[in-house]
Amino acid sequence: MGVTEHRAGLGLRRPTDTSVERWAWAAVVANTVIILTGGLVRLTGSGLGCPTWPKCTDQSFVPHRELGVHGVIEFGNRMLTYVLIAVVVAVFVAVWRWSRTSRDLRRLAALIALGVPFQGVIGGITVLTDLNPWIVSLHLLLSLALVAASVLLVVRVRGGSSVKVFPRTRALVVSTYAVLWVVVYLGTVVTGSGPHAGDDQAPRNMLDPQVMSHVHAAAVYVLVALTVACCLLLRGTPLLRLAVCLLVAELAQGTIGFVQYFTDLPIALVAVHLVGAAALVAVATRLLVETVAARFLVGQQPATVESSSR
Numbered sequence: 184m185g186v187t188e189h190r191a192g193l194g195l196r197r198p199t200d201t202s203v204e205r206w207a208w209a210a211v212v213a214n215t216v217i218i219l220t221g222g223l224v225r226l227t228g229s230g231l232g233c234p235t236w237p238k239c240t241d242q243s244f245v246p247h248r249e250l251g252v253h254g255v256i257e258f259g260n261r262m263l264t265y266v267l268i269a270v271v272v273a274v275f276v277a278v279w280r281w282s283r284t285s286r287d288l289r290r291l292a293a294l295i296a297l298g299v300p301f302q303g304v305i306g307g308i309t310v311l312t313d314l315n316p317w318i319v320s321l322h323l324l325l326s327l328a329l330v331a332a333s334v335l336l337v338v339r340v341r342g343g344s345s346v347k348v349f350p351r352t353r354a355l356v357v358s359t360y361a362v363l364w365v366v367v368y369l370g371t372v373v374t375g376s377g378p379h380a381g382d383d384q385a386p387r388n389m390l391d392p393q394v395m396s397h398v399h400a401a402a403v404y405v406l407v408a409l410t411v412a413c414c415l416l417l418r419g420t421p422l423l424r425l426a427v428c429l430l431v432a433e434l435a436q437g438t439i440g441f442v443q444y445f446t447d448l449p450i451a452l453v454a455v456h457l458v459g460a461a462a463l464v465a466v467a468t469r470l471l472v473e474t475v476a477a478r479f480l481v482g483q484q485p486a487t488v489e490s491s492s493r
Contacts, residue, residue, distance in 0.1 A: 230381025232257030236307035316375030
């Protein structure tokens with residue numbers, strides 16, 4: 184491939200299959216990075232480093248010296264939102280100009296592109312409500328939803344596969360995905376009851392963090408059990424690899440969760456746990472999309488499934 188052709192493949196003027204997929208992956212990565220930086224804003228107590236929105240202060244869009252390092256951290260996270268906007272706009276342009284595009288793909292790309300500025304508005308509401316923990320939870324959940332939508336775009340751009348599964352397998356994977364979102368939501372509730380509020384004066388949700396941690400852990404146990412069942416039912420299919428990856432990610436995330444619980448929530452571990460949540464959503468979404476897109480097998484034995492997938 185020549186230099187000119189290579190640049191065209193990476194550009195937006197005449198997007199290729201590879202360049203469109205790369206832009207979709209860029210949206211996954213960028214949305215994950217903004218989750219991490221947003222978490223660091225909260226973990227460093229910088230949630231109100233810029234005490235108003237959309238300006239940093241009533242008089243300025245940028246932080247002044249009196250706001251200190253917290254103002255710099257919060258303002259930096261706001262600026263990264265514009266980088267994310269640039270990425271998702273590029274995704275939309277690439278999908279729109281792609282020769283193999285479709286109406287559904289364009290709608291999905293538009294949804295991702297519009298979701299980022301909407302997230303910015305929700306972020307502004309969190310500041311204007313002095314970091315209300317329920318709004319902060321919504322802020323994170325919407326970012327994770329954008330990660331899921333970006334992964335869906337990656338899978339759609341790659342195209343379908345010839346995988347075949349039983350109806351009960353599809354139902355189990357759908358149920359596992361639903362439970363995963365329950366686990367993620369309960370994790371945000373635990374965070375809303377814990378010490379990392381984003382500011383010393385920020386309110387908490389008034390729930391007992393120890394009780395909520397146990398509720399969250401119970402949901403994790405259910406999720407792991409369902410994922411193990413998915414691995415068993417997907418034996419002999421190419422989707423087994425994704426199910427195993429999801430199980431490994433869950434076990435790693437659970438281990439981090441237990442360690443941070445018994446070590447008084449160190450900032451570094453909580454940050455890794457946030458990124459782990461994005462990774463879980465990404466892997467689970469891919470497993471869900473590819474399983475739902477698979478064809479049904481009716482009245483066949485698992486051995487037939489294995490032979491048909493080879």
